[in-house]
Amino acid sequence: MNLLSDEIAAMAANSSWIRKMFEEGIELKKKYGEDNVYDFSLGNPDMPAPAVVGDALRKIADDADKPFAFGYMPNAGFAETRSVLAKLVSREQGVTVSGDRIVVTCGAAGGLNVFFRAVLNPGDEVVCPAPYFVEYKFYAGNFGGKLVPVRSKEDFSLNLEEIEKAITEKTRAFLINSPNNPTGVIYSPTDVAELSELLRRKSAEFGRTIYLIADEPYRFLNFDNVDIPSVFRHYRDSVVIGSFSKSLSLAGERIGYIAVSPELEGAKTLVGGLAMTNRILGFVNAPAIAQKILNAASESQADLEAYRKRRDMMAKVLDYAGIEYNMPGGAFYFFPKSPVPDESLFIQALLNERVLAVPGRGFGMEGYVRLAFCVPEKTITGSAEAFKRAAASLKA
Ligand SMILES: Cc1ncc(COP(=O)(O)O)c(C=O)c1O
Known part of the structure; x- marks a missing residue:
């Protein structure tokens, strides 16, 4: 009996690499104990979460007896939250944005789905640099779109020559994620300026709007205080998708x-379309409590210093093991090179040492x-010998 659609049945049979490693992790932790697995x-x-989040929640609880405290609201979100986010x-972005240009969504994931639902026709393509956040393929595919990944250069900067070849009359959007999951790269102002120039040229050539989408859940994780280019300054037909998950x-x-x-x-037509797709995808609107938290906490953030320290510790672990990597400028990921071309052998060697990592093929590379180094410091320091033994076993 077919309980699932053909497409979902096929997807479920090929569950994601991240999921597979998650399940391996549960088994290993059962067998060896939480502290003896480096996940x-x-x-x-x-x-x-910063203390201001707890304070905001207590205040929300105090006001819970007011009528409509958690009722339906306009599909684009509370006016106050839209205005706080506009600020x-x-x-x-270094550009004045008003609250009527903001649609509050269920995370960046909800935002990407809402955006794609509003702008993609079946067969439209979304071009993005590879490696990429694996869910992009599903989000574009949800609405008959197709993700077209273009391999980045060795240092994970944009390969503009290859990007130019990938942009056709079917291209509806270019999607960048900076700081990047999985590489930690932050695209340079030159890369973003040249990409914008290319998109302008291609939009004119094909006579259609090609959007530039900046997916920026990691914007605050900028370890070396570099300029994260503002897409609003570079490209007229752009949107920023943000999130407070991280x-x-x-x-x-x-x-x-x-x-x-x-x-x-x-812009008014686009925002109207986005509010509508927020509704008809069944999100209706983003959660009321979370919006009220943002009203108080949107300018706060988790501890950047603590993440920077972990990045530097992780780099030392990889140096010690002789594993090659590009130092991530942001986000909380390293994307090091496998000591052997087939990284599944490296993943297995790491598993033998009770280290859990995700193969690059899961991200299209x-x-x-x-x-992911959003883990306790002791997990990072404790894993040093395990990384060294895993790498040495492959080199041998
Ligand atoms: C690049 C990227 N985009 C979007 C998301 C989705 O984030 P959210 O939790 O805000 O939906 C993630 C989550 O890990 C991500 O890494």
Whole structure:
């Protein structure tokens, strides 16, 4: 009996690499105990939410007896939250954005689905640099779109020559994620300026709007204080998709937003479309409690210093093991090279040492592995010998 659609049945049979490692992890932890497994597989921040989140929740509880405290609201979100988020985006992008350009969403994941639902026709393509956040393929596919990944250069910067070849009359959007999951790269202002120039040229050539989407859940994790280019300054037809899953450690609360560039012609129509797709996808609106938390906490963030320390510790562990990597400028991932071309052998060697990592092929790039360092410091330091033995076993 077919309980599932053909497509979902096939997807379920090929469950994601991250999921597979998660399940391996549960088994290993049962067998050897939590403290004896070094789990770098999941991007689920262990850092507590800043104190302002708890304070906001207590205040929300005090006001819970007011009528409609948690009732339906406009599909784009509470006016106050939209205006608070507009202030945040204006500061981050260096461009004044008003609240009517913001749609509050169920996380960045909800935002990407809402955006794709609003702008993709079946067969439209979304181009993005590879490696990429694996869910992008599903989000575009949900609405008949197709993700077209383009391999990045060795240092994970944009390969603009290859990107140019990938952009066709079917291209509806280019999707960048900076700081990046899984590489930790932050695209340079030159890369973003040249990409924007290319998109302008291609939009004119094909006579259609090609959107530039900046997926920025990791914007606050900028370890070397570099300039994270503002897409609003570079490209008229752009949107920023943001989230508080990482910056406020609110991943389970599902809260984020889409901000539409103030320069975009017909922005009102686009925002109306986004509010509508938020509704008809069944989100209806983003959660009321999470929006009220943002009203108080949107300018706060989890401890950047603590993440920077972990990054530096992880780099030392990899140096000690003789594993090659590009130092991540942001986010909380390393994407080091496997000591052998087939990274599944490295993943197995790591598993033998009770280290959990995710193969690069899960992100559209073989020969690498992803390590999420949003884990306690003792997991990082404790794993040094295990990494060294795993790498040495392959070199032998
Ligand atoms: C690159 C990227 N985009 C989007 C998301 C989704 O984030 P959210 O929890 O806000 O939906 C994630 C989550 O890990 C991510 O890594």
